Amino acid sequence: MSIRKKLLLSNFGMVFIPAVLVILCGMLLYGLFEQNFRDKGGDYGYGTTKPDGASIHEVTGRMETLFAGIRFMLQYEPAKLADPVFLREMDERLDGLKAGLVVMKDGVPTFVSSYVSDVDTNELPMIHGKRKFGKGESGLSLRTGERSYAVERMEGSYPDGSRTSVYLLTDMSPFSALLPKVLPLAAGTLLLILVLTNGVLTFVVSRSFIKPLYALKQAAERIKDGNLDHELKLPGRKDEFAELGGAFEEMRIRLKQSIGLQLQYEENRKELLSNISHDLKTPITAIKGCVEGVLDGIADSAEKRDKYMRMIYRKATDMDRQIDELFLFSKLDLKRVPFHFEKLELVGYLSEHVEELKLxxxxxxxxxTLETEGLERVYVQGDREKLHRVIQNIVDNSMKYADKSPRRLAFALAVSGGEAVVRVSDNGSGIEADALPHIFERFYRADPSRTDSGGGSGLGLAIVKQIVEEHGGRIWAESVVGEGTTVGFALPLTQSERKVDGI
Structure with a gap:
């Protein structure tokens, strides 16, 4: 569940759960109050003096029925309100409900129920209600001594035209006495519910936030201390923290790979400097020896001086070629060599190179030789100049270790799996199986003893690999000792060529 949904549910729960609990507590309190009301026969001001187990609703219904009857009499038979027999009967019934009746004629009391005899009737005309109905008012209240009354006032007229006012008074004293006890209890209950609900929800929601944050903090501290092997785990989460943890873990892995790659680059740089120093020192030593021979007079004839000069030139040429290859390899390694790709037709391109090699x-x-398996046109996206360097380096490497006569070079072109596959085979001395996987590494030589005589930089096949991979291709080698070596590389066909090939 997302954090947004959790927060929405938490906010909704902070409103909904307290509301439900308050309703349940209210129902519980009401049930207890109702039970006590039944047990005590209406001692709470709304009941009856008879222990008949009547409920609050039943007693309230009786009072409403009685009050409705009085209203009816006032409107249709006002003369009844002057009948002593009717008034006594009504008084008895009201007394059982802890209520009373006050009847006034032209502002003078003509009947006062015994239950409300302590009421100052002069105060009744001065109270005003909150809600009017017909010719009366409700919502009135009156306090006399220790008693509180709810008052309902109705106006009417007798047959002789005199005005009459009828007051129905209900004793609210027990309820008023109970209210100061109930209100603090209700307020305390409500406050407790709010505090508990808020506390529980805050704990549950915050715990779901704090735990992953703490895990992220620990992981960040480990990375700060240089420990990149500690895996961040947030099991069972499917929210934004899971996405954050995934991004953090990916960052850790990439950072570890980056640092590892940087260390590898540093190691390679040291190895490169070592190899450069070694490879350049050999021709420089030879040049110095030749120069010293000339200066010391060892080359005392024109023939010897010419021999020494030719050796100096050859060694200087080797150094120049090594420096050029080193410069090219460095630029390839740093992705700073521009490639100019074009749609290149390989059958014609290889044919031109084969003819060039023959001449x-x-x-x-x-x-x-060149074998194209009957193919007429094969198209790839390639850089003419860079692919020429690939073929030339492979040929130079093959010819360098050729030990048979005639020296054979067999080019073969085929199409397979959406790729144009080029193979260059020779009949040289071959390469040992344990050395074969390393021949595309820089400065690697399968036969270190032949370094000086071969005149190579050890970067030729490494440059070939870099160029082929920049074309989106792959390269490999196969060899049998004593029979020869095959170097193959594959380049992706163009989209149109793939469709023709059915791929």
């Missing part, structure tokens, strides 16, 4: 100088004993 290169020094390729007299080299045999280069």
């Amino acid at each position: 290169q100088p020094g390729g007299g004993d080299r045999v280069v």
Whole structure:
């Protein structure tokens, strides 16, 4: 449940639950009051003197019936209100209900019930009611000594034209005495209900907030202390805290990966500097040796000096190539090399490269072939210049370790699984199985003893891998020692080419 729904339900509960509890408590108090009323035969001012077990509703009904009869007499038979027999009968009935009747004619009392004999009749004409009905008023009250009365006043006239006023007085003293006791109890009960409801709901809702916040705080403190292995768990939650916890956990994982990657980069940087130092030191040492030979007069003939100069030039060329490859690899690694992708047709593109390789100088004993499996046109999105670098680096690496004559290079192009697959196979010495997974790593050489003679930087295949992956492709190698090596790479076909291929 979301936090918003919890807060809405909590606010609704703080209103609804106290209201229900107050109603239930009211019903309970009313039931106790009603039971006492029945047990005591109406000692609370509304009952009857007979212990007949009448309820408050029953007694109130009797009084309403009696009062209605008096109103009827006042309106239709006012002469009855001057009949002593009728008045005595009415007095007896009212006395049983702890009520009384006062009849005035032209402002002078003509009948006063015995139950209300202590009332000062001169005060009755001076009280005013809150609600009028017909020719009368209700909601009047009068206090005399220790008694309180609820008063209902009705106006009428006798047959001789004189004005009459009838006052119905109901004793409210027991209720008035009970009210100061009931009100504090009701107010205290209401306050207790509000406090308990608010406290329980606040505890339940706040606990559901505080617990995940505390877990988040602990996790943040662990991250602050450098501990990125502690997993944040908020089981069973499906609210905003679960989303926050998920985002926090993802942040922790990414931060851990980022720091791990940063450490790996730092380690790679140190290794890179070490390898650069080693690879550049070798040709520099050779150049220094040649220069010293010339300066010391060892090269005392034109032929020796020419030999030394050629060696210096070759070593300087190797250094220049290593620096260029290192610069290119660094830019590729930092994603700073721009790629210019275009729709490239691979059959023609590979054919051009095969012809170029056949015409290169020094390729007299080299045999280069291309197999396209009958494909006429295969389209990929590629950068011509960068793919040329890929093919050239693979070929250079193959020719570097060629130990048979003729040196064979077999290019093969196929389409499979929505990819254009290019394979370049040679008949060289091959690569050991334990070294094969590492040949695309920078500065890795399968045969370290041949570093100097090979003249390589150890970055050729690492650059190939970077370029192929930037094209969204993949690269791999297969080799059999003594028979040769195959380097393959796959590039995604264009969308139109995939549809033609049925993929």
